[in-house]
Amino acid sequence: MRNLSRVLLAVVVAAAVVVAAPSAAPSPTFHQLLDAGIPIYCGGGDKGYVAFTFDDGPGPYSAQLVTLLKQYGVRATFFNIGEKVVRHPRLTRLEASVGAIGDHSFTHPNLITLPRDQIIAELARTRKAIRRITRRRVILFRPPFGDNASEILSIAHGLGMLEVMWNQDSGDASEASTPSSQEIYQHLVDRVRAGGIVLMHEDEQVPATLNALKLYLPEFQKTGLKAVTVPQLLALDPPPLEQVAKGSGGCNSSWRGP
Numbered sequence: 001m002r003n004l005s006r007v008l009l010a011v012v013v014a015a016a017v018v019v020a021a022p023s024a025a026p027s028p029t030f031h032q033l034l035d036a037g038i039p040i041y042c043g044g045g046d047k048g049y050v051a052f053t054f055d056d057g058p059g060p061y062s063a064q065l066v067t068l069l070k071q072y073g074v075r076a077t078f079f080n081i082g083e084k085v086v087r088h089p090r091l092t093r094l095e096a097s098v099g100a101i102g103d104h105s106f107t108h109p110n111l112i113t114l115p116r117d118q119i120i121a122e123l124a125r126t127r128k129a130i131r132r133i134t135r136r137r138v139i140l141f142r143p144p145f146g147d148n149a150s151e152i153l154s155i156a157h158g159l160g161m162l163e164v165m166w167n168q169d170s171g172d173a174s175e176a177s178t179p180s181s182q183e184i185y186q187h188l189v190d191r192v193r194a195g196g197i198v199l200m201h202e203d204e205q206v207p208a209t210l211n212a213l214k215l216y217l218p219e220f221q222k223t224g225l226k227a228v229t230v231p232q233l234l235a236l237d238p239p240p241l242e243q244v245a246k247g248s249g250g251c252n253s254s255w256r257g258p
């Protein structure tokens with residue numbers, strides 16, 4: 001019986017993907033994931049796709065980052081801070097030209113310490129600013145500090161945004177000290193696998209992540225993996241709902257190369 005329901009779920013998900021394919025709008029699979037009301041940590045992992053994500057921008061190195069991503073044909077997802085989006089509309093549009101822009105709150109506070117109406121305002125103001133500047137619907141949210149408390153999750157859901165966490169950390173936001181480019185590069189080599197949602201940050205002080213990517217992207221090209229946005233990853237390699245329910249522990253990479 002359990003196997004049967006699993007097969008039925010797979011059929012439903014597969015059908016949803018087929019139906020969604022001709023449309024640029026979020027697929028039914030995306031809505032299915034959204035309606036499940038649980039955060040996403042990764043794709044299915046059995047196809048050769050990876051989603052690079054960059055938090056906390058746009059900032060002083062955004063233009064260089066976009067140029068580098070374009071050079072390697074890499075699509076990415078940027079979880080931007082609303083007040084920076086308002087300050088740097090041109091950079092926000094530039095980032096939108098190579099991928100998707102998600103909501104990362106307006107001032108990057110520790111959301112759970114705020115009253116509910118302020119949490120809503122943090123998310124809604126950012127969503128509105130990104131939409132006004134990019135003229136695209138904002139369907140992704142990542143909480144500051146990765147705090148995915150259920151209240152924050154339900155507010156994001158109420159605003160029509162899927163909460164996106166990660167399962168592969170570049171380690172570029174070490175609290176104790178900023179890691180070197182070489183260290184970040186090594187983490188990427190060791191950790192990036194098929195189906196992964198990779199956590200990176202936009203550099204503020206020194207271009208450590210940018211320089212790590214300059215080393216890493218030539219290596220990444222050799223893996224045969226393709227870097228796509230989070231919505232593309234979820235459409236091309238959707239994680240089964242039972243896997244999503246297990247959080248980061250449900251993530252695995254069964255793809256063995258092209």
Ligand SMILES: [Zn+2]
Nearest residue numbers: 055056144145
């Ligand atoms: Zn952040």
